[in-house]
Amino acid sequence: MQAKFRLNGQVHRTPLVHSRTFSSMTGTELYLKMENMQKTGAFKVRGAMNKIATLSAAERAAGVVTASAGNHAQGVALAAAQAGIPSTVVMPTGAPEAKLLATEGYGSKVILHGTNYDDAFEQANRIAVTDGATLVHAFDDPFVIAGQGTIGIEILDDLPNVDAILVPVGGGGLISGIAMAVKTVRPDIRVIGVQPATASSGFDSWHNKAMSRVEKPSSAADGLLVKKPGELPLKLMLEYVDDFVLVSEQEIASAMVMLLERAKVLAEGAGAVCLAAMMNLPLGLEGRNVVLLLSGGNVDLLRWAHSLAPRTVHHA
Structure with missing residues (x-):
């Protein structure tokens, strides 16, 4: 594999x-x-790193965006930081503070939106369209x-x-x-x-x-x-x-x-x-x-x- x-x-x-x-x-x-x-x-860093490793130079330059209640957020934030590319993470307002702070600590811009993952995902999708960033889906990829x-x-x-x-x-x-x-x-x-x-x-x-x-x-x-x-x-x-x-x-x-x-x-x-x-x-x-x-x-x-x-x- x-x-x-x-x-x-x-x-x-x-x-x-x-x-x-x-x-x-x-x-x-x-x-x-x-x-x-x-x-x-958490396991989420595996999928995030594998996805980001496949991005083209143009996609890397535009950065990535994702939605997550916390663990996928941290995985994307770390993977993006190690790849030297910008990342934005949309989290629901009730996301655990420890996960939010850890995501920011890895260098991601964190946006709080909605009350659950699906609300956050809709906002992340809008950001991807507006900013041209690559959407790193938490599971459907x-x-x-x-x-x-x-x-x-x-x-x-x-x-x-x-x-x-x-x-x-x-x-x-x-x-x-x-x-x-x-x-x-x-x-x-x-x-x-x-x-x-x-x-x-x-x-x-x-x-x-x-x-x-x-x-x-x-x-x-x-x-x-x-x-x-x-x-x-x-x-x-x-x-x-x-x-x-x-x-x-x-x-x-x-x-x-x-x-x-x-x-x-x-x-x-x-x-x-x-x-x-x-x-x-x-x-x-x-x-x-x-x-x-x-x-x-x-x-x-x-x-x-x-x-x-x-x-x-x-x-x-």
């Missing part, structure tokens, strides 16, 4: 870590793919999808006998890239998508075999909040994804806490949904080699601590 060679030395080859604790709790041999340890704290697919190649290299991979799903670019990469080599590997029950457009679209929308997606997994999946990702998901499940907000919160307490791993909501699925749903993976993708670790700690405060018990 060309993306693998483009990204060689540009991104971290993240660890694949066996968890004895979670293996025992789930009856599987369970591994964590630690994309929370990736540059910018073949080069972005191929960049995310390098995660699948690394999993196969590190665990050739993997039986199943669970992947968080927002717009679908991540699971599309991974599923296509691994199933080209091992069609028998089960690839399972996981989404929040309150932001289920990918789940609905996959099960309905047609594009479905959720008008007001909401979840602590802010990186997965899209109204609908991408056109290309949906096509690839229908071809390559074996199953699709939903998890509740309480299950996501519990998985975040469990990862921190039992594995000493800080994962954002989007990064914790796969463990939430493994701990709460009958997936039929007992005795198998299972990889959970921890997609990112960019947690807004103040917001998270506040959300946990009502459940804290103080003893005299």
Whole structure:
């Protein structure tokens, strides 16, 4: 895959870590793919760098623009900075402050617009038309999808006998890239998508075999909040994804806490949904080699601590 060679030395080859604790709790041999340890704290930098590496000299001179709730924003900002090209990022007004500040820190111009990813994307599209900048889509782009697919190649290299991979799903670019990469080599590997029950457009679209929308997606997994999946990702998901499940907000919160307490791993909501699925749903993976993708670790700690405060018990 060309993306693998483009990204060689540009991104971290993240660890694949066996968890004895979670293996025992789930009856599987369970591994964590630690994309929370990736540059910018999330997998998104892979797709952004692969896309920007393909731009012409004229496109580089005009710069890039994107829309993101945070992780893709940081990925594009870093990739653009390393390539020496200007970048503009449109983020929804509710984007976590930590992600906003990190994006600015990489050198991008940040514009706040709308209340969700789709609102931000419409504004980014207008800027691309007006300024002539290249739009780097967060998930509906073949080069972005191929960049995310390098995660699948690394999993196969590190665990050739993997039986199943669970992947968080927002717009679908991540699971599309991974599923296509691994199933080209091992069609028998089960690839399972996981989404929040309150932001289920990918789940609905996959099960309905047609594009479905959720008008007001909401979840602590802010990186997965899209109204609908991408056109290309949906096509690839229908071809390559074996199953699709939903998890509740309480299950996501519990998985975040469990990862921190039992594995000493800080994962954002989007990064914790796969463990939430493994701990709460009958997936039929007992005795198998299972990889959970921890997609990112960019947690807004103040917001998270506040959300946990009502459940804290103080003893005299």
